[in-house]
Amino acid sequence: MTKRYWNINLEDMMEAGVHFGHGTRKWNPKIRPYISAKRKGIHIINLTRTARFLSEACDLVFDAASKGKKFLIVGTKTKAADLVARAAIKAQCHYVNKKWPGGLLTNWSTTETRLHKFRDLKMEENMGRLNRLPKRDAAVLKRKLSHLQTYLSGIQYMTGLPDIVIIVDQQEEYTALLECITLGIPTICLIDTNCDPDLADISIPANDDAIASIRYILNKLVFAICEGRSSYIRNP
DSSP: OOSSOOOOOHHHHHHTTTTEEEETTSOOGGGGGGEEEEETTEEEEOHHHHHHHHHHHHHHHHHHHHTTOOEEEEOOSHHHHHHHHHHHHHTTOEEEOSOOOTTTTTTHHHHHHHHHHHHHHHHHHHTTOGGGSOHHHHHHHHHHHHHHHHHHGGGTTOOSOOSEEEEEOTTTTHHHHHHHHHHTOOEEEEEOTTSOTTSSSEEEEOOSSOHHHHHHHHHHHHHHHHHHHHHHHHOO
16 A cells, blocks of 8 residues: 555546557557556556556655665656656656666676766866867767767766666666666566566556656656655755
8 A cells, every 4th residue: 555645646647648558469468457448459558556556666766765765767768768867867866868788787897987987088078188188089088978978977976786776668678677687676667568567576557658658657756756855854
């Protein structure tokens, strides 16, 4: 049972299109308990189940944030990228919204090395040192910095593995999910009707293609994280 009231209601979810799944031929049989109907060749997600699991996820992230835990939000497909960045920045979370670098978590020592390089290059650029180098050397380093900026900017302040990972679209971020499973990092996944609900610690059945649906789910989780962080600040 949810411990707090998160103002999750079926009407708002329907308006956001959270209930629209994939075509009936493109589904994972394990998702059957989360489907309420079929309509014009599309599975309809049971929003009562969505509300339950979203509430549980909000409880989890609230409790974790109230204890100062760290979050990573992952969503790299085009429709989700901007939403993920904005949500993460608002909730002071780390994020990956471009291509997931394989081994980002499971090979953390290499990731740390890349992050140190990224931060060093940013400092060099900010101090104007790159512009004082020979043009060819400066161009090489600037290209390197641009590449690192693209893939590491959302985790540039990460100093260790996250405590909880929130994943938008299980299928798209399967590699990230497997790394979390390998390391025993708790996960919250937004899952559509083509996903396996058993892979994440909390699976939230929802449309993972519609921007409005993704925004709705992220907004609820972000609000819960912010509330938890506020509690942590008041009672460190």
